[in-house]
Structures are given as C-alpha cells and as structure tokens.
Amino acid sequence: MDLEGIEHSRDPALLRQKSRDFYWYSPVLKRQLDGKSAELWARPRDEEEVLRLLRECRAARMPVTARGGATGNYGQCVPLEGGLVLDLTAMAAPVSLTDGVLEAEAGAKMIDLDLWARERGWELRLWPSTKRTATIGGFVAGGGAGVGGMSHGTMRERGNLLGVRVATLEDPPRILDIEGDEANPVNRTYGTTGIITRVRVPLAPAQAWRDVAIVFEKFPDAARFALSFAFADGIAKKMCGVFDSRLPPFFRGIADVVPEGHSLALVMVTAAGMLALREMAAEHGGRIVAEQDAVAAERDPAATPFYEYCWNHTTLQVLKKDRGVTYLQCRFPFEGTLESVEAVRAKFPDEVWMHTECVRFGGRITMSALPVIRFTTEERLAAIMAGFEEAGAGIANPHVFTIEEGSGYRRVPGDQLGFKRRVDPLGLFNPGKMLSFTP
Numbered sequence: 001m002d003l004e005g006i007e008h009s010r011d012p013a014l015l016r017q018k019s020r021d022f023y024w025y026s027p028v029l030k031r032q033l034d035g036k037s038a039e040l041w042a043r044p045r046d047e048e049e050v051l052r053l054l055r056e057c058r059a060a061r062m063p064v065t066a067r068g069g070a071t072g073n074y075g076q077c078v079p080l081e082g083g084l085v086l087d088l089t090a091m092a093a094p095v096s097l098t099d100g101v102l103e104a105e106a107g108a109k110m111i112d113l114d115l116w117a118r119e120r121g122w123e124l125r126l127w128p129s130t131k132r133t134a135t136i137g138g139f140v141a142g143g144g145a146g147v148g149g150m151s152h153g154t155m156r157e158r159g160n161l162l163g164v165r166v167a168t169l170e171d172p173p174r175i176l177d178i179e180g181d182e183a184n185p186v187n188r189t190y191g192t193t194g195i196i197t198r199v200r201v202p203l204a205p206a207q208a209w210r211d212v213a214i215v216f217e218k219f220p221d222a223a224r225f226a227l228s229f230a231f232a233d234g235i236a237k238k239m240c241g242v243f244d245s246r247l248p249p250f251f252r253g254i255a256d257v258v259p260e261g262h263s264l265a266l267v268m269v270t271a272a273g274m275l276a277l278r279e280m281a282a283e284h285g286g287r288i289v290a291e292q293d294a295v296a297a298e299r300d301p302a303a304t305p306f307y308e309y310c311w312n313h314t315t316l317q318v319l320k321k322d323r324g325v326t327y328l329q330c331r332f333p334f335e336g337t338l339e340s341v342e343a344v345r346a347k348f349p350d351e352v353w354m355h356t357e358c359v360r361f362g363g364r365i366t367m368s369a370l371p372v373i374r375f376t377t378e379e380r381l382a383a384i385m386a387g388f389e390e391a392g393a394g395i396a397n398p399h400v401f402t403i404e405e406g407s408g409y410r411r412v413p414g415d416q417l418g419f420k421r422r423v424d425p426l427g428l429f430n431p432g433k434m435l436s437f438t439p
C-alpha cells in the first residue's frame with residue numbers, strides 16, 4: 001500500500017484504542033464486540049488523501065470504517081472485519097456560512113462549529129449531548145437526535161440535513177456532492193454508504209440560552225410540566241429532560257441542590273422565556289433550584305452544561321458510579337403519552353429508572369426516553385423491551401449493531417440499499433452493519 005505522506009499507524013495498542021466506541025454501555029454489545037480491531041489506522045488531511053486511501057483499499061479489498069469522535073453507542077465505528085479505520089478528525093475546518101447555511105468538514109467537533117457560528121450571529125439547531133466531543137459527520141452518520149430536538153425534530157426531518165460531499169468506493173473512488181433528499185442514503189447509515197467529507201446544515205439565529213433545574217415532589221408532576229412546556233409555542237426552548245428521584249444523586253454538579261426523593265426537570269430556554277418558564281413551573285408545583293448561562297458553561301472545561309446530564313449522558317453519569325446498569329431508547333405515543341410513561345413505571349418499579357426527553361417527530365410532540373435499566377440477564381432485558389412495547393412505546397434497540405435492527409422509529413426514509421450497491425459494490429464500507437446488503 002502506498003501511504004506516503006498520509007498520517008497512519010499499525011501499532012497494535014493504537015489500533016485497539018481506535019477500534020472502540022461507547023458500545024460497552026450495552027452488556028450484549030460488550031460481549032459481541034470486545035477484542036475487534038482494525039489492521040491499519042489513517043488520518044487524512046483532505047479529500048485528496050481520502051480518495052488515495054480509498055483507491056488503495058479498493059485495490060487490496062480492505063474494509064474501511066469511518067471514525068469521528070468515536071462516541072457512538074452501538075459499536076457503529078467498531079471494525080467487525082478489521083481493515084482500515086479512517087479517522088476524519090484532521091478534516092475539521094468550517095468552510096462557509098452563507099444565509100444561515102453552514103458548510104463544514106465532516107471531522108469538525110460540533111462545539112467548535114457552534115462557537116464559530118456564534119461569532120457570526122448564528123448557532124447550531126441540533127446537537128447530541130456529546131457536542132463537546134462528537135463530530136458533525138459522526139452525528140449525521142451515527143446519531144441524529146438530541147438537544148434542539150423539541151423544536152427542530154431529529155436529523156431525519158427533511159431540512160435538517162441540507163447536503164453532503166461523500167467519497168465512494170466506485171471504480172475509481174470519487175467525491176459526490178448531493179443535497180436534499182438525495183443525501184438521505186448517508187443519513188444514519190453508520191458510514192456504510194460512503195465517507196462524508198463535508199456536511200451542510202441550516203443554522204438558527206444565536207440566542208442567550210439558560211440552563212434551569214426544577215424539582216418536583218412527584219415524577220408525574222414533573223412529566224406533566226415537561227409536556228406542557230414542550231407544547232408552549234410562545235417559549236423558545238431547546239431541551240427538557242425529566243428524571244425520576246433515583247437519578248439526580250448521580251449528577252455531580254447539581255445533586256446537592258435536589259432534595260432527596262424529588263424528581264427533576266432540566267430545561268434549556270432562552271433568557272426571554274425565563275418569566276414564562278417560572279410561571280409554568282410554579283403552576284405544576286415545581287421549584288427552580290439552579291440556573292446558569294448555558295453558553296458560558298459549555299465553553300468552560302471545568303463546568304457542566306446541563307445537557308451533559310441529559311440524553312445519553314444520563315446513563316454515563318450513572319455508569320461512572322455503578323457498572324450494573326444499562327439503558328434503552330424508546331419513544332412514547334403521541335396520544336396518551338403520560339399514561340404510557342406511567343404504565344411502564346408501574347410495570348417495572350425497581351429495574352427502570354425513568355428518564356424522558358421531549359421531542360418533535362413530523363411536527364408532533366411526544367416524549368422519547370433513555371431510561372436507565374438495572375441489568376440482570378439478556379433475557380430479562382428483552383422482556384423489559386417487550387413491556388415497553390406493550391405499553392405503546394416504540395423501541396430503537398441500542399443493544400444491536402446493525403442499522404436495520406437498531407433504528408426502529410429513527411430510520412431515515414430513502415433507498416439506502418440501492419445507494420449502497422452503487423457506491424460500494426464490493427461491500428467494503430463498514431461491513432456487517434447494513435444487514436440487508438450482500439456484496
């Protein structure tokens with residue numbers, strides 16, 4: 001292989017490190033994926049180096065697995081069949097910002113893009129709670145939900161991903177520039193349909209965001225408040241997570257202000273929305289116990305923005321102290337949302353520690369949930385998932401590593417298999433992750 005001039009390594013210790021993500025959240029994936037490793041790691045600086053690497057891999061029939069911040073939870077960037085781990089983190093520059101559209105290199109960290117946009121009066125609309133470590137290419141290819149989702153939905157909503165540049169494994173490999181619906185086949189396909197080199201997303205005018213913590217004596221009151229807040233169209237907001245009383249003690253920076261036995265709502269709201277939020281919290285029996293400048297908090301490495309207690313950070317905060325838990329991803333129904341949440345809580349009072357997040361899907365508001373689960377056996381975990389489904393919740397199973405089995409309600413529409421056949425006829429991009437594809 002001619003890798004002259006391209007940063008790369010075959011050091012086994014480095015390869016092991018670069019072949020992992022956060023799959024170990026799941027005891028099932030941990031059993032399946034521990035020990036998998038690439039044969040080669042390379043970090044290209046530009047599209048030309050990406051294409052050179054892809055030409056070499058095509059000639060050698062070597063698998064290629066893209067890697068951004070490696071914060072994925074389902075082993076998305078674990079190379080199942082060895083090969084090259086193609087690390088995008090040196091391609092991290094913002095490219096342009098025109099009329100509220102940001103174009104950036106795929107390996108840029110989302111926090112850096114947000115700060116860059118803020119200096120120009122704009123901000124990202126949507127980000128994962130791993131904003132401070134995840135890349136924008138990894139968010140498109142492997143994530144897609146999170147903070148901002150209660151106003152803008154997920155990345156699967158038309159308009160949230162405007163376009164990409166993507167490198168293929170055709171003969172010869174080339175760069176495609178695709179936009180709108182045409183870009184759907186690279187949206188949440190775990191890098192099986194090409195290496196994204198640039199991403200174009202719409203921005204929103206920058207706002208002064210406040211992080212607010214509100215406590216409630218009872219979980220149903222917190223949940224009712226959260227859903228009413230989500231429906232309050234006059235209040236500009238980005239996030240509202242709700243946690244049952246077992247979870248706040250794990251949130252180091254704010255545990256002390258949450259009275260024992262109380263449930264918690266964590267909210268991101270504009271400064272202009274604070275008055276209405278205060279009134280709404282009081283109406284539901286809530287009491288504000290902490291407040292901070294959300295933008296300043298995320299710029300300070302010593303501080304914790306409240307979104308790092310929310311979304312899939314909740315599970316991490318617990319795992320830091322208790323390795324006997326895991327989690328689920330689900331979405332409660334649009335009608336009877338709170339009844340469904342309560343049905344699950346009643347069914348599994350000890351094993352399920354409820355954590356919900358308000359979201360929009362196709363213009364409708366509901367709660368998704370990433371509850372923390374006390375793990376005993378894989379059979380019991382499957383039974384708990386079935387219990388959620390019986391209560392009307394949809395599951396996006398985080399204990400499997402293929403797109404088809406794991407995406408559930410988060411699947412992006414579009415002909416991903418047809419596109420895969422076209423751009424990767426040999427099946428070298430992240431093999432084993434797209435179940436429906438055979439080379």
Ligand SMILES: Cc1cc2nc3c(=O)[nH]c(=O)nc-3n(C[C@H](O)[C@H](O)[C@H](O)COP(=O)(O)OP(=O)(O)OC[C@H]3O[C@@H](n4cnc5c(N)ncnc54)[C@H](O)[C@@H]3O)c2cc1C
Binds near residue numbers: 069072134136138143
């Ligand atoms: C504590 C914690 C909290 C999280 N919270 C959220 C959340 O709120 N919302 C959410 O959606 N996810 C969440 N996640 C999952 C993950 O952090 C996000 O999805 C994140 O956006 C992934 O970005 P990354 O750069 O780390 O991608 P990686 O993990 O590096 O990659 C993810 C997938 O995308 C592929 N990929 C990466 N870059 C490219 C590229 N340039 N071209 C093609 N394919 C590529 C990889 O091969 C892999 O399949 C969380 C994870 C953790 C550990």
